Amino acid sequence: MFIKQKRINDASSVLTKLPDQMENLRVVYKIKDATKDIVKIGLNKDVQPNVSILPTKIGPVSTFNAYGKYSIRKDLPKKERFMYERVWRWKQWAGRNQTVDMEETRDVYRDCYPRDFVSPPAEELTYFGDKISSRICNKSERDNIKHIINLFLEIFGECEIVQDDLQDIIKAKRVNWEILPQGQDPWDRVQKYLKNCGIKNDDFGHPIMERQKYILASNPLSLGVGTAGFKGYVAYIFNDMTVLESVMYGNAIYIFDKNWEDFSKLTKAEILSQGFQKTRIIHSGEWKTKLKPFMK
Numbered sequence: 242m243f244i245k246q247k248r249i250n251d252a253s254s255v256l257t258k259l260p261d262q263m264e265n266l267r268v269v270y271k272i273k274d275a276t277k278d279i280v281k282i283g284l285n286k287d288v289q290p291n292v293s294i295l296p297t298k299i300g301p302v303s304t305f306n307a308y309g310k311y312s313i314r315k316d317l318p319k320k321e322r323f324m325y326e327r328v329w330r331w332k333q334w335a336g337r338n339q340t341v342d343m344e345e346t347r348d349v350y351r352d353c354y355p356r357d358f359v360s361p362p363a364e365e366l367t368y369f370g371d372k373i374s375s376r377i378c379n380k381s382e383r384d385n386i387k388h389i390i391n392l393f394l395e396i397f398g399e400c401e402i403v404q405d406d407l408q409d410i411i412k413a414k415r416v417n418w419e420i421l422p423q424g425q426d427p428w429d430r431v432q433k434y435l436k437n438c439g440i441k442n443d444d445f446g447h448p449i450m451e452r453q454k455y456i457l458a459s460n461p462l463s464l465g466v467g468t469a470g471f472k473g474y475v476a477y478i479f480n481d482m483t484v485l486e487s488v489m490y491g492n493a494i495y496i497f498d499k500n501w502e503d504f505s506k507l508t509k510a511e512i513l514s515q516g517f518q519k520t521r522i523i524h525s526g527e528w529k530t531k532l533k534p535f536m537k
Contacts (some may be wrong), residue, residue, distance in 0.1 A: 244462030245399040265405040268375040283469025290370035295470030309361035326448035360387040363510035418465040459536035
């Protein structure tokens with residue numbers, strides 16, 4: 242079944258047209274120009290087929306898919322909320338017409354309406370060479386199917402509903418992470434990655450850079466940087482622990498009691514699930530004290 246429109250409002254209009262005996266399905270896009278089409282979801286144009294990826298953000302649907310969203314509760318009174326860290330600089334009187342330059346990293350709080358975080362669906366797409374496909378979906382997943390169809394329509398402008406038999410032919414691997422090469426200055430690579438994420442060494446970006454230096458000082462075995470929909474995450478890999486640092490403003494540090502092989506198999510939905518995290522550390526207050534025991 243071919244679909245070409247801006248978006249659908251209800252999956253029922255699609256599902257009712259499928260054969261009654263068809264319980265499972267995939268949403269696919271048949272590639273017209275591989276060098277352009279696969280780049281749209283965040284893959285390198287030279288990548289080999291049979292890989293899965295969380296697509297990069299293009300518009301509201303793909304942004305929600307990768308990062309989730311907040312539902313603002315304007316029906317509730319405002320509360321003070323931690324926003325971010327920043328560097329404050331001032332001149333302090335030192336006597337005899339002299340001043341000294343001062344600086345301090347401070348937490349910034351503001352009165353805001355409460356908000357509920359809606360977790361990202363984190364639907365991954367798989368590149369099979371001649372097509373890009375969703376996971377296998379059961380027809381009962383109406384809301385998920387609606388979201389996946391709208392994801393394809395936002396990225397490609399069209400899609401098709403097909404049977405699920407691709408799953409029996411090819412097993413895909415995920416490419417959500419890039420492992421930084423051994424022997425290369427890790428801070429140099431992390432610094433370049435931060436720049437690529439839009440982090441600057443200014444009053445807001447300086448605390449973020451200092452956090453990366455602090456974690457690197459504990460000599461992780463290796464580290465990986467997120468690609469496409471995982472962009473903005475740095476995974477510091479220790480013996481039996483993975484420290485996941487979000488370099489986006491106002492985010493947190495996630496601790497997983499998993500080695501890299503197990504951690505890298507997690508989807509973003511699983512990573513953000515409290516059931517998979519050992520702990521979550523906010524970027525404020527005594528975050529160094531809370532983090533230190535895990536970096537061994």
